[in-house]
Each structure stands twice: as C-alpha cells, then as structure tokens.
Amino acid sequence: MTRDLFFFWWHVDTAGYVAERRIPTEDEEQLVIIRRPSVELGRSSYRPIREETGLFRIFANLDYEDSAQITEFANSYGLLGEGVFIDPEGGQGALEGGELFRTWAKEIDHMQRALRLWDCVQARDNESLKQYIHWEGTRSVEYQKGRTRIVIANEDSNREYLDRFPPGDVSIPAERLVQTVINKQIDGRVSPRLLWDEGGTKLRLYLVPKNLVGAMWLQFSQAVDGNIQFLVCPECEKPFAVNKSARGKPRIYCSASCRSRAHHKRSTGGKQ
Numbered sequence: 001m002t003r004d005l006f007f008f009w010w011h012v013d014t015a016g017y018v019a020e021r022r023i024p025t026e027d028e029e030q031l032v033i034i035r036r037p038s039v040e041l042g043r044s045s046y047r048p049i050r051e052e053t054g055l056f057r058i059f060a061n062l063d064y065e066d067s068a069q070i071t072e073f074a075n076s077y078g079l080l081g082e083g084v085f086i087d088p089e090g091g092q093g094a095l096e097g098g099e100l101f102r103t104w105a106k107e108i109d110h111m112q113r114a115l116r117l118w119d120c121v122q123a124r125d126n127e128s129l130k131q132y133i134h135w136e137g138t139r140s141v142e143y144q145k146g147r148t149r150i151v152i153a154n155e156d157s158n159r160e161y162l163d164r165f166p167p168g169d170v171s172i173p174a175e176r177l178v179q180t181v182i183n184k185q186i187d188g189r190v191s192p193r194l195l196w197d198e199g200g201t202k203l204r205l206y207l208v209p210k211n212l213v214g215a216m217w218l219q220f221s222q223a224v225d226g227n228i229q230f231l232v233c234p235e236c237e238k239p240f241a242v243n244k245s246a247r248g249k250p251r252i253y254c255s256a257s258c259r260s261r262a263h264h265k266r267s268t269g270g271k272q
Helices: 055-060 067-077 101-122 171-186 212-225 256-267
Strands: 010-013 017-022 030-035 043-046 084-086 096-100 133-135 141-145 148-153 190-196 203-209 228-232 239-243
Touching: 010 067, 017 067, 030 067, 030 084, 030 101, 055 067, 055 101, 055 212, 067 101, 096 101, 101 171, 101 212, 133 171, 141 171, 148 171, 171 212, 190 212, 203 212
Parallel strands: none
Antiparallel strands: 010 043, 017 030, 030 096, 084 096, 133 141, 141 148, 190 203, 228 239
C-alpha cells in the first residue's frame, strides 16, 4: 500500500473574501483580495493535494482579469498565501492582511502558459506547439507568445541542451521549458520535512508546501511525473486526477458524494 508523500492543510475564512481598491503598505492604491469585513473569525480547513486533485487545473482555467472569478476561487479554496499588509481604511486601526490582484493574475498566467505547453506535449500536438516554440536556424530555440520571449537554449544559454534537441523539434524544448518553470515556481515554496505520520507512530519524510500556490505547482509537478489522466466530473464539473494504470473499473465521479448525488438524481428522475 502506498503512503501519502505530501503533508499540507489549508484554510478558508468563513467570512469570505472580496476584491477592493485599497492601499498596501508602502505602495499605491490598487485592487486587492481581502477578507470580507465580519465579526466572525471561523475558518474551515482541508487538504488540497488529497481532496482537490485537479485544483491546479481549476486555477489555470480562471480569467486572470476577472476579479469575480478570482474571489469565487478564494471563497472556495482560500488565498494563495502570498500576502501583503493592507493599510486600514481611513488610515485608522490595525493593518490588515490581503493579497494583490496583480499577484493572482501573474500566478494564473504562469500556470496557464506552462499547462498549455504540457497539454500539447501530452497530446503530441506539435502543430499547436509550433505557435509557441520557435527555432532560429539549428542553434537557437525559444518560447514566444505576444510580448513574452523566453530563450530555451542557444549558444549563450543552456548550450548543452542543443545537442539533445533534434533541430526543428518542438516537443522536447517545450518539456524542458515546463521543467524549468515548475522548478522555479516550487523553489522556496515546497520543502522536505521529517514529520510524524497520521497515526503518530513513525517519523516519515514528506514534501510540505509553504502555501496554496506552492501546493498547486506541486500538484502540477506530480501530474508531469506520474501516469495521470485528468477527467471532468459530470456532477460538479471539476477536473480530478486518475491513475491511468490503475486496475478495476475506471472512476467516473471525483468523489463518493458526487456519485451519490448523481445516483439520487437518476433514481428520482432528476427531482431534488
């Protein structure tokens, strides 16, 4: 029996979150994601990596210009954990914690770009990859999208990879870029820790994310490493991970509760 390699709990404030124009400390007024004003101090906790196996894909599907989508995600799964101090309204009172909207936009954009490449690699969709991976001769290959340009390998940078890339190939350079991006994103956000197991009987080595965005990049790296396929639950429409090599009847629903709700709908003719 395999054991869980990851140890991570995250929380969501029960009061919820809103997007407001506020002033972060030592910065200018801008849109921030902040806890909704409330006398309630409760919060719910969950294990994102175990309970929401497709969370990084849900995150990547967000429109990074839409504050309503971002606050809806925060209300369901919590803040990213990349917080800043926000000056109190009117300049009176204690500092508040929140997150910059531009931080969310940047993280969503990074995830979208890397996941788009990886999905194309997995699908062997070289025609789509050619939209992003461009060769100049046989000794320079880079990623281009809009105003973004990233050198993957040339005579001055990562030269050793040029001998591994067949000239004109777009799949291997794309994989190399996905590797670089994921490693950069989990650097400092995921750490090994020696912790007691859930039964409190034995010390085990775990990978522990620092925050939610680190956990989602760790999920992405797990998908790259493993023989994992992502399906969409027909009941809640969330993506979830399944092991392609698993034996037995393939899963259709993401959880027992969704399976139960779907069965109830079928048995009652769709009546609630």
